[in-house]
Amino acid sequence: MNEKEIKEKVLNLLGEIAPEVDLENVDPKVSFREQMDIDSMDYLNFVIALDEEFEAEIPESDYTKFMSLNSCVEQLKQI
Amino acid sequence: MAEFKMPTLGADMTAGTLIGWLKEPGDQVNRGDIIAEVDTDKGVIEVEVFVDGVVEKLLIETGAEVPVGTTLAIINENGKSAEKVTALQKTETKKPIKEKRLRVSPSARKLAEKLGIDLQNVNGSGHGGRIQRKDVELAAQEKSAVAEVKTKPKDKALEKESFTRMRQAIAAAMARSKHEIPHYYLGTKIDMSRALDWLAEENANRSIKERIIYSVLLIKAVALALQQMPEFNAVWENDELKLIEKINVGTAISLRQGGLVAPALHDTNKQSLGDLMKNLRDLVSRTRAGTLRSSELSDSTITVTNLGEQSVETVFGVIYPPQVALVGFGKIYEDVSVINGRIKGCHKINASLAADHRASDGSRGAMLLAKIDKLLQEPEKL
Incomplete structure (x- = not known):
């Protein structure tokens, strides 16, 4: 999966969890929680969705590595 | 009857x-x-x-x-x-x-198949209850009407109307609360270091889907503290305090289109942390999808709100009548604590209590917060 495909999938997953998010204007460098109305339950659902989509068993201690679009893509590229 | x-x-x-x-x-x-x-x-x-x-x-x-x-x-x-x-x-x-034996006209049966209508749920208007084509059409219309309301309204006017009604409902409840309930407020800082360390270890042994968020510990601690402080698990009705045996913590959940609902987690004190997490996830998802059950809206005996998610330090809550208390939690922040003259870094959370002064007094309210604090210092027992 190339970078563009990963990015699209991550954004789609975000859109499913927070349908009101304007996916076209997500700042890839800024953390999701700073720019969207998502709480810890939403974030857990997002991590679960990443796990299902990319088969990435993300330890809780690594959650901070998946906080923004750019960091997500970087991490998922390595899987 | x-x-x-x-x-x-x-x-x-x-x-x-x-x-x-x-x-x-x-x-x-x-x-x-x-x-x-x-x-x-x-x-x-x-x-x-x-x-x-x-x-x-x-x-x-x-x-x-x-x-x-x-x-x-x-x-x-x-x-x-x-x-x-x-x-x-x-x-x-x-x-x-x-299955119920049905009398169905051939064209009605064909139409039902096409539209995906279960004939067992269709009322027949023909002779002897025979289901006719028009009955299937009616059932299909009803089905789509329900589906339309259950999905998020796409029409801007409908969305606005739904939002306005929700605001009006909140306005009525909150105005009644501030008009009728003599609130008093108490606050305390709770050291969450032990609870968070324990949770990190616990979650390391759990699969992603079974991991627990810290809010669940807060909710359970409140529920257990209420077992010893029943006057906060109660309603004020007809000028008297009515204690409620079951502890059903109402959890404030914000809706994406605006507004707020605080549905009940039934028997919160009796549920394991794992079950509470599962049920909270289900409740949040159904609250936002608009598929709550009536008992979840009517059975809450106290409200817990965790606005710390939105970065506020302290919550000054408004009680949801006829309940008599609301426990609020702010964000978790880094702080220092002094133990035996030694300074140590730690994580704290500000817990607050908004309580009805008709139902309880400040000294009992202080005890409730102290019990919540104590319970959070022994997370393995939650």
């Missing part, structure tokens, strides 16, 4: 619109079964029945708006339905349940 009435799903609700019946006359119902869907200020709610019996008669038609307390249906608590008899036969003989 029992009367099934339009329930009140909050202090602010005065009426509801019947969207659809999920049972029909002759159907067996058991306590907790969903019998109807009702549109309220809080969205579409699945309404449960509170007795066992057989639906005798449906009194209100789909689409009608009726005041709270209106009898919607009659339920015969001693009756036996055709389905019940069949179900009993099933238990005894292990034979499959026979």
Whole structure:
């Protein structure tokens, strides 16, 4: 999966969890929680969705590595 | 005979619109079964029945708006339905349940297949209850009407109307609260280091889907503290305090389109952390999808709100009447604590209590917060 495909999938997953998010204007460098109305339950659902989509068993201690679009893509590229 | 009435799903609700019946006359119902869907200020709610019996008669038609307390249906608590008899036969003989025998016109059957309508749920208007094409068309219309309301409204006007109604409901409840309830407020700082360390270890052994968020620890700690402080797990009605045996913590959940609902986690004190997490996830997802059940809206005995998610340090809550208390939690922040003269870094959370002074006094409120604090220092016992 190339970078563009990963990015699209991550954004789609975000859109499913927070349908009101304007996916076209997500700042890839800024953390999701700073720019969207998502709480810890939403974030857990997002991590679960990443796990299902990319088969990435993300330890809780690594959650901070998946906080923004750019960091997500970087991490998922390595899987 | 029992009367099934339009329930009140909050202090602010005065009426509801019947969207659809999920049972029909002759159907067996058991306590907790969903019998109807009702549109309220809080969205579409699945309404449960509170007795066992057989639906005798449906009194209100789909689409009608009726005041709270209106009898919607009659339920015969001693009756036996055709389905019940069949179900009993099933238990005894292990034979499959026979479906209701239907008389259906060929064109109606064809149309039902095309539209995905279950003929068992269609009322026949023809001779002897024969289902005709127009009955299937009607059933299809009702099905799509329910689906339309249950999905997020796409039409801007509908969205605005739903938002306005929700705001009006919140306005009514909060104005009543501030008008009637003499609030008092207490706050304390709770060291969360031990709880968070324990949770990190616990989650390391859990699969992603089974991981627990720290809010669950807060909710459980409140529920356990209430076991020893029953005057906060109560309602104030008719000028007196009524203690409630069951502890059903209402959890404030913000809706994406705006507004707020605080549905109940039933028997919060008796649930394991894993079960509470599972049920909270389910509750958040159903709250936002608009598929809450009536008991979840009417059974809360206290409210817990965790606005720390939005980065606030302290919550000064407004009690949801007729409840008599609300516990609020702010964000978790880094701080220092001094133990035996030594300074140590730690994580803290500001817990607050908004309580009804008619129902309790500050000294008891302080004890409640102290108990919550103590419980959070022994997370393994939660």
